[in-house]
Amino acid sequence: MSKIQKIKGFSDLFCPESTIHTLMENLARQVFATYGCQEVRVPILEKTELFARSIGEETDVVQKEMYTFADRKGRSLTMRPEATAGVLRAFIESGQHSEGTTKLFACGPMFRYERPQKGRLRQFHQLDVEVLGTDAPQADAEVVLMLWTFLTKLGLKNLSLELNSLGCPECRPVFHQRLRDFLSTIDQSQLCEDCRRRAETNPLRVLDCKVPTCKALVEGAPSITGALCPGCDEHFAQVRDILDSAALPYRLNDRLVRGLDYYQRTTFEVVSGEIGSQSAVAGGGRYDGLIRQLGGPDLPGIGFACGMERLALLYGEAQMPAPDFYLAVLDSRALNTALLLAQRLRERGFAGEVSFEARSIKAQMRQANKLGVKTCLILGQDEMEKGQIVVKDMATGVQKTIGQDDLEQALGFRKP
RNA sequence: GUGGGUGUAGCUCAGUAGGCAGAGCACCUGGUUGUGGCCCAGGAUGUCGCGCGUUCAAGCCGCGUCACUCACCCCA
Numbered sequence: 001m002s003k004i005q006k007i008k009g010f011s012d013l014f015c016p017e018s019t020i021h022t023l024m025e026n027l028a029r030q031v032f033a034t035y036g037c038q039e040v041r042v043p044i045l046e047k048t049e050l051f052a053r054s055i056g057e058e059t060d061v062v063q064k065e066m067y068t069f070a071d072r073k074g075r076s077l078t079m080r081p082e083a084t085a086g087v088l089r090a091f092i093e094s095g096q097h098s099e100g101t102t103k104l105f106a107c108g109p110m111f112r113y114e115r116p117q118k119g120r121l122r123q124f125h126q127l128d129v130e131v132l133g134t135d136a137p138q139a140d141a142e143v144v145l146m147l148w149t150f151l152t153k154l155g156l157k158n159l160s161l162e163l164n165s166l167g168c169p170e171c172r173p174v175f176h177q178r179l180r181d182f183l184s185t186i187d188q189s190q191l192c193e194d195c196r197r198r199a200e201t202n203p204l205r206v207l208d209c210k211v212p213t214c215k216a217l218v219e220g221a222p223s224i225t226g227a228l229c230p231g232c233d234e235h236f237a238q239v240r241d242i243l244d245s246a247a248l249p250y251r252l253n254d255r256l257v258r259g260l261d262y263y264q265r266t267t268f269e270v271v272s273g274e275i276g277s278q279s280a281v282a283g284g285g286r287y288d289g290l291i292r293q294l295g296g297p298d299l300p301g302i303g304f305a306c307g308m309e310r311l312a313l314l315y316g317e318a319q320m321p322a323p324d325f326y327l328a329v330l331d332s333r334a335l336n337t338a339l340l341l342a343q344r345l346r347e348r349g350f351a352g353e354v355s356f357e358a359r360s361i362k363a364q365m366r367q368a369n370k371l372g373v374k375t376c377l378i379l380g381q382d383e384m385e386k387g388q389i390v391v392k393d394m395a396t397g398v399q400k401t402i403g404q405d406d407l408e409q410a411l412g413f414r415k416p
Numbered sequence: 417g418u419g420g421g422u423g424u425a426g427c428u429c430a431g432u433a434g435g436c437a438g439a440g441c442a443c444c445u446g447g448u449u450g451u452g453g454c455c456c457a458g459g460a461u462g463u464c465g466c467g468c469g470u471u472c473a474a475g476c477c478g479c480g481u482c483a484c485u486c487a488c489c490c491c492a
Contacts, residue, residue: 005483060490064417082492110492115417117486126492194489205490260491269492276486283492307492330450363444365452380450394452 009114009122016318021125023318024154024311025107028127031150035142037105037129042086044109048076054085054290056261065112079111082260083128084287084303085294091132092296101133107308119278119310130303135288137238140266141246143302144239147282148248150306151270156314159281161249162269164224164256165236169289171229172264178222179203186217207255223254232265239266262287266302275313282306322372324411325352328364330380332357338379341389341404348408368394375411 006012013021029039048068055062067079080086087106091097106128113122129146131139144161151159167175183199183206191199191206195214198205207218228236243250250268258267267285275281284304292298325345329338335358342354353371355364361378368376378390383401391410392399402410 008483065490112491114490115488116484117488120491124492128492258491277488278491280492305492310492328451360445361450362446362448362452367452369452376452378451382450390451392451397452399451 007122009116011121011123016320017312019318019320020312020315021308024308024315025127027153028107028150028306029105031153032103032105032129032146035103035146037103037146039105040087040090041108042083042090042106044080044111045077046080046086046089048078050085050089050294051078051081054088054260054262054294055082059261061112061260065114067111067113081112082110083108083126083305084130084262084290087128087130087303088132088291088294088296088301091130092291092294097133097297097299101131101139104130104132106130117278118276119307119313121309125308127306127308128303129284129305130301132291132301133299135235135286135300137235137266138242140235140239140286140302141242143284143304144243144250144268145246145248147268147270147284147304147306151282151311154311154315156272156281156311158272158274159314160251160271160273162253162256162271163240163243163250164253164267165228165232165239166258166264166267166285167224167228167232168264171227171232172224174229175222175224175227176203178227179207182221190217204257208257225252225254235265258283258285262290262293264288268304270306272310272314275310278310280307281310281314321351322374323352324350324373325375325377326364326368326371326373327352327354327377327379328361328368329355329358330361330364330378331384334358334379334381334384337384341377341379341407345407345411350411377407 048066051066052062057063061081066081068076071077083106087104091102091104096102107126109123110126111123114120116122127150129143131143144163148161166172180199180203183203188196188199190213192209192214195206195209198209206214207221209215209218225236240250240252256267256269263285265286265288268283269280270282271279272281273279282304284302286300286302288300291301325342327338327342329335335356338354342352345352352373353367355367361380365376373394376392376394378392378399380390383389383404387404388401389404389407390399390401391407
């Protein structure tokens with residue numbers, strides 16, 4: 001029979017990677033809770049329209065990267081490509097939005113039909129925070145601090161925080177016009193093929209191009225920072241001021257662009273130079289018109305998402321805890337007794353393995369050694385007959401024979 | 417969607433100029449009547465991704481195909 005393989009861009013996580021993911025998720029939950037975030041679990045499948053309306057009909061994500069299909073009654077459904085839309089939909093639908101600021105944490109798998117590469121899978125996992133109901137610059141600063149605190153507690157270093165303001169519906173069109181004017185003054189034929197297209201469709205993206213010739217050409221392009229309206233300018237200044245006071249190191253990057261249409265004002269990204277080309281480990285920003293756009297009240301919001309696979313690339317080796325014991329069985333008539341003894345220990349919270357077959361003691365000792373257990377228990381014919389068991393300390397090699405009833409004590413049972 | 421690289425033992429990979437399929441690690445057995453690590457001796461393990469072609473002969477050359485991977489695009 002032929003093997004069935006997993007589908008492209010989907011991965012199976014075994015230990016220690018699965019442990020790293022669990023650990024990161026738990027730490028995120030814990031850190032974000034200190035800021036008042038409450039966890040929300042939302043569906044993986046949503047109506048396609050939700051993403052089309054929030055992310056933006058014209059974005060690449062919606063145009064060509066979504067897992068979209070018709071259900072059995074012909075309704076168009078989509079596997080979520082990001083978390084924000086679903087969380088906001090749930091927030092709006094729950095109707096619990098009259099209580100001032102709401103801070104939500106969500107996590108889980110997201111899906112995008114892209115060509116896989118380092119740090120990018122078709123099913124990937126994000127940690128997501130949304131702070132809804134306030135446009136205070138303090139909230140922006142708090143969200144950034146929350147993210148940075150989490151990454152620091154994860155032990156990640158050499159990360160760089162990039163910060164920008166994209167302006168609001170009032171000042172952004174002004175900047176777009178200035179940018180278009182600028183682009184029309186330069187020799188279009190010098191731009192790369194992608195940029196010639198982007199100059200029309202999404203001029204902001206031209207600023208972000210990595211091709212050296214394009215970089216040089218847009219050197220003198222106008223900066224969004226200089227085009228902000230007084231309101232946005234003041235808001236951004238306050239956010240920076242707080243982050244300065246908190247001594248949080250960031251880099252202003254007026255070329256920082258977000259891929260989703262709903263972002264405005266404060267946007268930020270955390271990048272690493274150590275994980276290949278997909279260098280953004282987290283990204284987010286403010287989306288003040290979005291809740292209303294999704295049929296909810298006119299409330300502002302800000303949030304971010306962390307890519308867990310990318311964090312995992314930066315995370316060191318996970319230490320897998322060694323089991324407490326290995327129970328070697330030398331006589332096949334002792335196998336049942338051994339299993340019951342192990343069960344007794346496991347009920348007390350000890351972790352360990354018990355042999356399912358009476359192999360040579362040498363083989364079983366080797367196994368105990370390989371598992372790295374602190375204690376090896378040996379049950380043979382002699383011990384069986386006397387109701388005893390051998391307890392061997394693997395580090396010192398010292399062993400003693402004790403009554404089976406005294407096992408918990410010998411292993412250092414501590415009350416839970 | 418586009419381009420490059422790689423598919424050989426459980427894992428990491430050698431394999432010269434087409435001529436018997438290899439190493440290290442891991443695993444198993446023994447060196448100890450019931451005692452691990454180190455050491456020594458021995459052992460098992462292959463659709464050389466798959467298909468077609470060239471050839472007396474293909475892991476190696478050609479074509480196709482699938483998978484993985486990195487990069488572009490895009491993004492967390």
